[in-house]
Amino acid sequence: MELTISRAEILAILPAGILFITGLVQLFSDLGKNGDDTRSEKTHLAMIGGAGLLLALAALFVQGTAASTGSLYAGAMTDDLFGRMGAGVVMMTALFCTLMSGGYLASSANNRAEFYALICFCAGAMALLCQATNLISVFVAIETLSLAVYVLAGYFKENRSASEGAFKYFVLGAFSSGFLLLGMAFIYGTTGGSISFSDIAASNGQGDSLFSIGTLLILIGFSFKIGAVPFHSWVPDVYQASPTLAVGWMAVAVKASSFFALCRFLLFTGGGQELAQILAAISVVSMLLGNLAALNQRSLKRMMAYSGIAHTGYLLIPLVIVVSGEGASAGASIPFYLFAYAATTLAAFGVITAISVGTDRDDVRDLDGLARNRPFLAIGLTIALISLAGIPLTAGFIAKLMILQGAVSSGFLTLALIAIITTLISVYYYLRPVVAMWFREPRSSFDLVPAPWGVIFTVAVCAIATVFIGIFPGWLVDLSRLSVETILG
Amino acid sequence: MFSLATLLYLSALLFSIGTYGVLARRNILVVLMSLELMLNAVNIAIVSFGRAHALTAFSGEHGGQIFTLMVLAVAAAEAAIGLSLLLVIWRRWKSIDLRQLCQLNG
Numbered sequence: 001m002e003l004t005i006s007r008a009e010i011l012a013i014l015p016a017g018i019l020f021i022t023g024l025v026q027l028f029s030d031l032g033k034n035g036d037d038t039r040s041e042k043t044h045l046a047m048i049g050g051a052g053l054l055l056a057l058a059a060l061f062v063q064g065t066a067a068s069t070g071s072l073y074a075g076a077m078t079d080d081l082f083g084r085m086g087a088g089v090v091m092m093t094a095l096f097c098t099l100m101s102g103g104y105l106a107s108s109a110n111n112r113a114e115f116y117a118l119i120c121f122c123a124g125a126m127a128l129l130c131q132a133t134n135l136i137s138v139f140v141a142i143e144t145l146s147l148a149v150y151v152l153a154g155y156f157k158e159n160r161s162a163s164e165g166a167f168k169y170f171v172l173g174a175f176s177s178g179f180l181l182l183g184m185a186f187i188y189g190t191t192g193g194s195i196s197f198s199d200i201a202a203s204n205g206q207g208d209s210l211f212s213i214g215t216l217l218i219l220i221g222f223s224f225k226i227g228a229v230p231f232h233s234w235v236p237d238v239y240q241a242s243p244t245l246a247v248g249w250m251a252v253a254v255k256a257s258s259f260f261a262l263c264r265f266l267l268f269t270g271g272g273q274e275l276a277q278i279l280a281a282i283s284v285v286s287m288l289l290g291n292l293a294a295l296n297q298r299s300l301k302r303m304m305a306y307s308g309i310a311h312t313g314y315l316l317i318p319l320v321i322v323v324s325g326e327g328a329s330a331g332a333s334i335p336f337y338l339f340a341y342a343a344t345t346l347a348a349f350g351v352i353t354a355i356s357v358g359t360d361r362d363d364v365r366d367l368d369g370l371a372r373n374r375p376f377l378a379i380g381l382t383i384a385l386i387s388l389a390g391i392p393l394t395a396g397f398i399a400k401l402m403i404l405q406g407a408v409s410s411g412f413l414t415l416a417l418i419a420i421i422t423t424l425i426s427v428y429y430y431l432r433p434v435v436a437m438w439f440r441e442p443r444s445s446f447d448l449v450p451a452p453w454g455v456i457f458t459v460a461v462c463a464i465a466t467v468f469i470g471i472f473p474g475w476l477v478d479l480s481r482l483s484v485e486t487i488l489g
Numbered sequence: 490m491f492s493l494a495t496l497l498y499l500s501a502l503l504f505s506i507g508t509y510g511v512l513a514r515r516n517i518l519v520v521l522m523s524l525e526l527m528l529n530a531v532n533i534a535i536v537s538f539g540r541a542h543a544l545t546a547f548s549g550e551h552g553g554q555i556f557t558l559m560v561l562a563v564a565a566a567e568a569a570i571g572l573s574l575l576l577v578i579w580r581r582w583k584s585i586d587l588r589q590l591c592q593l594n595g
Contacts, residue, residue, distance in 0.1 A: 136556050143563040147570050157577045164590045167574045171520060174567055175511050178527035181560065182504065185534040188553060193542030195552040 008069040012079035012131065015056040015087055016124040019094075022052025023120035030113030038111045041102040045116045046454065049098035052120065056127075057091050060084050068486045075196030076137045077128065081483040085335045086130025086260035089342050093253045094123035096346050096458040097245055100353055103452020104245050107357045108156065115155055119249060122148035126257035134196035135184045138261055142180070142225065146173050149254060152246040153238055165241030172224065172234050180221025186214030187269075197268035215271055216278065225258040226312050227305075229286040236293075239305035244356045247301060248349030251308050256338040259315055263334050266323050267487055276324035279316055280415060286313030287422040294429045300352050300362040303429060304345075307388060310426060311341060314419055317403050321410045328484065330406035335480040337403065340387070340395035340469055347462035348384035351377045354451035354459070367433050369442030377451065378437045380459035387466045389430040390423050395469035402477070496537035503530035517578065517585040521571045528564045532557045 026048050061084075068080035077083075097119055105111035122145050129141035150173065154166025188195060190211040191203035224231040239247045290310030297303040315337055321330035354377055355370075356362050371378035387394035400423065407416040451459075469476055503526055510523025539553020575585060582589050 136552075136559050139556075140559055140563060143567065147566055150570055150574070154574060154577065160581050163574070163577045163581055167517075167578055167590065170571060170574055171511065171524070174524045174571070175508075175527070177567075178504070178507065178524065178531065181528060181531045182534070184556075185531050185538065188535060188556070189538035189541075193539065193552055195556065 006072075008079060009072045011059070011063065012069065012072050012077060013128070014059040015091070016127040018052055018056040018059060019091075019120045019124035019127065022049060022056075023117040023124070025052070026113045026117045026120065039106055039109050040111065041106045041452075042111050042113075043102060045113055046098055046102045049101075049116045049120060050095060053091055053095040053098065053123070056123075057088065057095075060087055060091065060127075071133060071196065071198065075198065076134050077131045078133045079131060080486045081479070082260065082264065082335065082487050083131035085339075085479065085483050086257055087127035089256045089335075089338055090123050090126040090130070090253045093249065093256070093342055093346060094119050096350075096454075096462065097249045099454035100245055100248075100350065100452070100458055101454070103454055104243070104353050104357055107449070107452075108243075110156060115152070115245075118148045118152050122152070122249070123253065126253055129257045130260040132261060133198070133264070135188065136195060138265070139177075139181060139184060142221075142258070142261070143177060145254065145257065146177070146225070149246075149250055152249065153242040155243050155246060159241075161241040162243070165238045169234050169238045172231075176221050176224035176231065179217045183214040183217025183219075183221065186210050186217065190214065197265060201268045201270075212272070212274065215269060215275060218265070219262075219275070219279070222258055222262045223282060226255050226262070226315075227309050228282045228312050228316065229289050229309065230282070232286070232289075232309050235309055236302050236305040239301045239308075240299055244301065244349065244353045244362070247304075248346060248353065251304065251349065252342045252345050255308065255312065256342060259334060259338060263319060263322070263331055264487060266319060267328060267331060267484075270325060271323040273324060276320050279320045279323055280412075283313045283316035283320060283415065284418050286310065286316065287418055288313075291422040291426045291429075294426070297429070298363055298365070300355075300364060300367075300433065303364070304348065304352070307426070307430075308345075310422065311388075313422075314400065314403055315341075317407050317412070317415050317419060320415065321406055321412060324410075326410040326412075327406075329481070330410060331484045332477075332481040333399065333402035333406055335483055336473075336476055337399040339476060339480075340399040340466070343462045343465040343469065344384050344387040344394070344396055347380050347459050347466060348388070350455050350459035350462065351381040351384070354455045357449055357452065357455075364433050364436060365443070367436045368440040370437040372442050374451070376456070377459065380463040381437065382434050383463040383466055385430045385434055387470070389427045391427075393467065393470050395466045395473070398470055398473040398477075493537055493541045497534060500530045500534040500537070503527075503533065506530075515587045517575050517587060520587065521568065521575065524571065525564055525568060528560060528567075532560055535560070 026045055068078055071078055098116055101115055125141050125144035132138045132141050150170045153169050154163050156162045190208040191200050194200045194203050227235040286309050290306045294303050294306035318330045318333045322328055352362055387396035390396045390400040404416050507523045507527035511520055514520055535553045535557050
């Protein structure tokens with residue numbers, strides 16, 4: 001067996017490698033400093049993280065839109081446009097979270113290098129997950145990122161509910177990994193010992209009932225990570241209890257990278273009608289429960305948690321179409337939706353972070369009259385919320401339009417109809433904070449500290465990106481279409 | 490020695506015991522042990538499949554055995570995170586009973 005590493009193989013792991021090294025550098029740069037300076041902003045950590053992430057993004061863009069390099073590392077991973085788009089979403093999210101960390105953590109006297117380093121390690125694992133093409137690399141990447149996220153969720157270890165939320169998240173997460181692994185074992189067993197996706201697709205194990213059970217178990221494992229309905233019970237609790245920034249990171253990056261991996265897996269293995277029906281059921285229940293439960297939430301973080309469940313439901317619609325074999329091109333709406341969702345959600349969580357800095361509050365009533373005190377934050381949150389609601393001229397509208405178009409043209413009218421009805425319901429709870437911000441009197445008892453610079457920067461960039469993608473979606477649509485074509489081609 | 494079916498039954502039995510332990514037991518240490526049991530039950534399944542496929546020589550590679558080694562490493566990391574969360578909970582609550590953890594309303 002040859003043991004040489006080609007140039008393409010090095011380029012493929014370069015972005016993730018840079019991120020892992022960045023995380024280590026951050027940890028070492030904070031060595032020897034005791035806990036007494038946890039109130040300072042530690043700009044150097046954000047600078048190291050920002051530099052590392054920009055370098056990783058540059059390494060990602062070296063290849064541009066070049067087609068797939070084929071299988072690398074004996075089929076463990078590939079370097080195609082689809083994977084690069086996934087890694088791109090994750091790294092941009094990591095960049096914004098790193099920039100926001102300093103001000104947020106310093107205000108809670110908890111500013112240590114671990115938070116930044118965990119975000120970098122997590123982003124590296126997610127980049128690998130988006131490019132993984134065999135069962136082993138998918139499992140190792142998804143576990144690496146999950147372990148980092150468990151720690152991020154329980155980062156405020158003095159806080160009782162944060163520790164409790166992190167532990168519940170850990171137990172349920174490890175439990176679902178057990179099922180994910182069992183599914184992989186069944187697939188490995190029924191396909192004559194195939195580990196890589198292309199071998200699985202080429203083998204004749206698909207007719208085996210054990211193979212279908214294996215695919216279903218893998219779907220269960222992923223459903224937990226993306227927060228789809230029967231496995232969503234951790235989402236509201238963990239979102240409410242965890243540090244706001246870690247929640248923003250979970251809501252965007254964990255969901256995006258899991259969807260990229262799941263989409264790649266399902267494109268290879270297919271799955272047939274039964275699996276498509278199960279996926280459709282999960283999608284419908286997620287849309288209904290997410291949107292209905294979000295209606296009467298007072299906490300903004302809990303509202304965003306249920307809204308995230310609802311968006312998982314929308315995102316599952318293209319996967320249903322892909323699995324049922326009605327047209328793999330419907331998968332093109334997934335990268336687009338995740339880009340739009342990342343920009344929108346980061347803008348929203350930027351504002352929620354700004355409100356919770358120093359006060360640790362996230363009630364909808366705390367937004368009363370925000371437009372008068374902090375007009376800039378109010379504009380950012382308004383743009384984010386109308387984009388989440390899918391109102392035209394925003395990225396969220398185009399993303400929902402693409403999904404509905406795909407569903408209607410492939411004949412999934414019921415799914416499209418339920419998506420439209422639940423979107424109309426969602427307008428109510430998305431617009432309630434907007435009304436509170438613009439039409440209510442400010443509450444005198446609530447003093448807002450000035451927002452940290454990183455938060456202001458993030459809200460500005462993400463809000464502008466949301467509107468920009470909403471007005472000029474063409475380039476991103478083309479990129480998403482091309483990326484899905486490269487997976488199979 | 491043992492047939493593939495026997496080994497798979499053993500794996501299924503251990504996996505079920507692990508699942509029951511996670512769902513039914515209230516001691517955090519037992520829950521962590523049950524999680525490890527689930528992963529290791531799957532390890533048995535993977536190596537037995539790997540042995541069966543090596544005998545029929547479809548691939549001639551040892552993917553299953555390598556998979557198991559990776560899972561062992563992941564399980565060790567998972568145990569480390571689980572035990573450190575256990576320590577945090579012990580310091581806050583002075584108890585490792587899951588029934589005490591009820592601040593969040595699910």
